Amino acid sequence: MSQQKASLKKMIRLGGFIRNPVLVQVIGICPVAAAATSVLNALALSVVFSLSLILCEVFASLFLKKVPRWVRMGIYSVIGIIVVFPVMYVFEKYSFATFSSLGIYLPLMVMSSLNCVHCEKYAVKHSVKLSFFDAIASLLGYCSILLAVGLIREVLGSGKILGIDIPFIDGLSGLLMPFGGLFVIGILSAAHKAQIIKRQPSKLHEIESRFTLDESDDKEATLTYAIRNRFKKNS
């Protein structure tokens, strides 16, 4: 039990903080840069991401280990649809303002790069429990940055916090645009790297080696590669 706890703690420290999905691995930054313009939006995105990633990783770990990679990709998008569409319906009915401000980025989360990378790199190679832990660790890292970016942009961009006006702060609307989001991510990324250098210099190599899939893996992921190989085998 203590080993499991230590493992979860280690995974959260490594996957959530040291190799943060947004600041270090630069995965899934599109919704962060474009849609996280307020705390509420960030919260809504966090809920969708959490449901989608946990479901995907657990499902991939349980059933997809022996399925070819190009089929798995399609299954991830199906899981994405199963999660995102009901959430969209709920938002449209009960919080139309959030739904409209998230715009196209909510349906786009059907095929999230965060899901694909974590399922492919981790879930299909590990047990269900470890995959679940990995999902939790990545989600903590991802959602914390999502909320931080949403908060900073809401305060500085529109001069509000949770929709309430802050006196003496005149919003800089440029920060609500996607380029403003990228600026905020850049600043947070620099601050994160500075913290790593200051507190854990031995872990610096961890943030400098990025997530890369092997070229051969990429080839195998394509449908054309699979079909060509099938024909080759048949002939």
Next chain:
Amino acid sequence: MPGLHKHRKKKSTYYPDMCFAMLVLLTVSVALNGTVALMNFAVSVISAVAFDYIGCKIIKHKFKIKNCHALFIGGLTALMLPATVPLWVPVVSCAFSIFLVKTPFGSLNHAPFSSVAAGVAFMSICKPDLIFSYTSAEVGGASIAQSLSQGTPIVTAVDLINAFIGAVPGPSGMTCAVAMLGLLAVVLIRHPKSFINSLSFLLTCFVGAVILTAISADNLFSPNALRIICLRMCSGFTLCIAVFFVTEEALSPKKNLHRIFYGVMMGVVYIILNQVSSYEDAGSFAVLLTNAFWPAAEKYIFKAKKKKAEVNTVEPTESLT
């Protein structure tokens, strides 16, 4: 040991010269707008120096005020904004210029974009109502650039002499065409190579102004059409770019031919952006776009030329053999 001096790196006088040049514009601005302009200028310069000091501390570089880059950023930012703008606007603009454009790239000569242009562009996006609102008794608050871009008849009401001396609405230090032309003369004397950039930029803008006027006016040689061409050349950031941005030493190419192409490219981008954008003057955006695409354009244009030259030199030897 006279030989020692040969190896000593010559210190650039570009930014100090430009800072002195700005004092002329500041004087004109104070004369036209009152002490508000001086206040804005002072706040902007002090904040730019303070931010640069903090930025240098963050990246552990030695802070050098002698290179005058921080003064250049602060001063030019204040002169590009209206005199009546709230004091926090130049401060935010300088913070953006230094913390997000200058400091992350290391130091003065490493930033790929003009810091001042980036700061002003950011504020133009965030607060267009503050950046492009001018107060003047002369033409009721609308600048020449605005009336030219909207095609309003205010242009005909503007006195050309007023436009030359700067008694028209516009950015606090950029309305006086006479002063700007004087500064161009300073550039010619002190930095003759940089003047190539300015000249090619101004000629491109002139051609653009003639073409745009020819499209809208019936007779290109009528007094009104010539007046509009003059106003197009004097209005907005045209002269400001020619003096301060296209010549900026840290970003300008070094070879003469490259300088000509650089000036032409900035001119073309400026004319196109002014026609397309919703802002009355897209000068800062044009500078940033040129900064972004110039390295690729330079590589493409001059690589192709080099290849052609190589082919031309190879051909005769082949024929001989």
